[in-house]
Amino acid sequence: MPDPMRPRAALRTAVVWEVLRDALDRRAKATGRDCLDVLDSGGGTGNFAVPVAGLGHRVTVVDPSPNALFGLERRAAEAGVADRVRGVQGDAAGLFDVVDRDGYDVVLCHGVLEYLDDPAEGVRNVVGALRPSGTLSLLAAGLGGAVLARALAGHFSEAQHALGDPAGRWGEGDPVPRRFTAEQLTELVSGSGVEVGAVQGVRVFADLVPGVLVDTEPGALDALLRLEAAAAELAAFHSVATQLHVLGEKSGTAVG
Structure with a gap:
């Protein structure tokens, strides 16, 4: 588990982080580069961007909030990765006003689609920022x-x-x-030219378990984390997850 993730926060991020870290490792091996170019669209204060930079990658965070970007700068400095994290003010709808097309090995789009008037356009934009065979990590409300x-x-x-x-x-x-079913998200992703590789249910149990139990019962947090990880990829639990995570790879030919 990455250091920036505090125990309670880990319940919300652990499943996504483990899958994302593995995907970054695979992409690095595929490209033959230890340092990947990563875009975090709507990355806010860097909950994922800073740990990703801590793995040695260059991360560009696009977010509409100046306050969030200020928090990102401070968090990156505290983590010692300020030289690998760049914050840019913008949003998914106008993404190519601030970043290049086909410029990134990995794109994160976490907690963004819920707030877009046109989610399909948002997915097309973040996919457009990916290099051929690049990896998309999409997280949205279930x-x-x-x-x-x-x-x-x-x-x-x-x-x-x-x-x-x-x-x-x-x-x-x-x-x-806005919220989505797993079928709706996978259709959005596959329709944008990305081959869906994995779907996880996130926070299947974490939001339902009383906080006092997790905080006071010995070993409860670790046990709950293991339970979340075990249930994440089981389709039976996707229909009751608070969030849904889709991981995929962009095709070699761009979809118009």
Whole structure:
């Protein structure tokens, strides 16, 4: 587990980080380069960008928030990777105003699609930033996890509303503009010229387990992390995951 990830935060990031780290290793071996060019679209303060830079890669973070980019700069400096992390103000819709097409070995798009008016365009843009055979890591909010959470909280009407809502929202007060099923995400990815390699359910149990149990029960955190990892790639749990992670490889020929 990477050092920047604190114990409670690890419950939210562990599955994605392990898969991403392995993907970076494979891509580095395939290219014959130890230092990859990585783009983190919507990377905020660097939850993934800084650990990726810690592995020796160059990371460009594109984010619309100046405050987030300031936090990124500070975090990168504290981690000793400021020379390998660059922050640029921008967003997925106007991505090529600030970065080059076909310029990156790996692109991260985590927690971005939920907030885009046109998710398909957002996926096409981040894929367009990939070099041929480059790796895409896509993380987005899962519909099933939200439905389950509302039902377990006793908000049954909201849970049912989310099931029937085209955007997967449980009501006007829902802070997440859009949620996806695993099928919807994989269709977006494959339709953009990326071959889907793996799909993981993220935070299948972590958001449902009382925090006091994890914080006070000896060994509970490690056991829960192992459970999350074991369930992540089982399709049966994708329908109840809070987030869905799709990993894929861009084809050698760009899709227009």
